């Protein structure tokens with residue numbers, strides 16, 4: 001997976017890249033690169049945004065400076081780019097990120113994430129340069145950077161070898177392996193603490209019964225509303 005992120009704050013991604021599982025992904029040959037919108041802008045003083053036509057608060061990322069940034073990186077018209085590469089804008093009103101979307105994106109060879117700031121993107125960017133809009137929830141962040149990291153995190157941990165133990169990303173909440181249900185409860189030592197005991201079945205060493213119990217717990221959690 002080759003992931004490019006366009007942002008006004010590329011330094012935020014240094015922290016993300018330094019995390020253990022991301023380091024694992026990089027060591028396996030995957031890439032996560034952050035690009036500053038400002039480096040390619042033809043405007044003075046690194047300008048990439050402007051006030052909205054029609055008035056109103058905030059600033060809007062300009063379509064011309066976005067085109068310059070994408071052309072500099074990919075050497076082609078961004079209108080053509082999106083036909084062979086997922087170019088994803090992080091927007092609060094986009095498609096809600098879930099496990100299925102994370103798996104879909106993890107299967108891509110190459111993706112581009114565009115982080116908006118302030119009032120977001122000029123609509124023509126979304127119409128002409130972007131293949132998908134993704135939201136991490138119906139609330140508004142100060143910018144798309146944290147959302148991009150959430151998207152990257154959930155994708156990268158699905159790549160073989162990234163978590164160290166391949167199984168751990170397979171049977172987990174909302175995965176296909178659990179038919180979209182939340183994951184079963186986990187316990188570890190001590191087997192009893194302040195009178196709170198671990199369910200006997202987990203200590204039985206009986207794998208088939210443990211499996212059956214876990215699946216039943218997972219189904220129960222699917223039926224009962226989340227706290």
Ligand code: ADE
Pocket residue numbers: 090091092093116134135136137138139140141142143144147
């Ligand atoms: N940018 C601002 N808020 C966002 C959200 N909730 N999801 C994705 N991108 C965003």
